[in-house]
Amino acid sequence: MEKKELVCIVCPMGCRLTVTKENDNYVVTGNQCPRGKDYGIKELTNPTRVLTTTVKIKNGLLNRIPVKTKEPIPKDKIFECMDVINRIEIEAPVKVGDIVVENVLETGVDVVASRSMSKIG
Numbered sequence: 001m002e003k004k005e006l007v008c009i010v011c012p013m014g015c016r017l018t019v020t021k022e023n024d025n026y027v028v029t030g031n032q033c034p035r036g037k038d039y040g041i042k043e044l045t046n047p048t049r050v051l052t053t054t055v056k057i058k059n060g061l062l063n064r065i066p067v068k069t070k071e072p073i074p075k076d077k078i079f080e081c082m083d084v085i086n087r088i089e090i091e092a093p094v095k096v097g098d099i100v101v102e103n104v105l106e107t108g109v110d111v112v113a114s115r116s117m118s119k120i121g
């Protein structure tokens with residue numbers, strides 16, 4: 001029997017969950033809503049996160065622009081994804097939602113700009 005205790009991060013309530021795996025069955029307790037059950041099971045089977053960070057930008061108002069993965073990506077790919085993002089530099093102008101890295105690490109998820117930035121000069 002596998003047992004894990006974790007805090008649900010789906011909403012600010014922060015329920016303390018206990019996820020127990022018996023045979024191939026997952027049982028979640030401590031959740032105050034069904035989203036906590038889904039989160040608890042996913043954390044044990046395929047934990048994912050939305051990555052938010054910044055990327056270098058040329059000719060913009062600032063030197064870096066905030067970006068994020070459009071969807072959650074597997075947690076074990078976060079550092080590799082940061083390596084990809086740290087190696088690139090984009091050029092202004094950029095509109096919020098523009099794709100910065102398409103299908104990052106073959107996850108099927110794009111990295112997109114979280115804000116717009118116009119070109120200076």
Ligand code: SF4
Pocket residue numbers: 008009010011012013014015030031032033034035036037
């Ligand atoms: S279990 Fe439901 S109520 Fe509790 S933190 Fe998660 S999403 Fe919020």
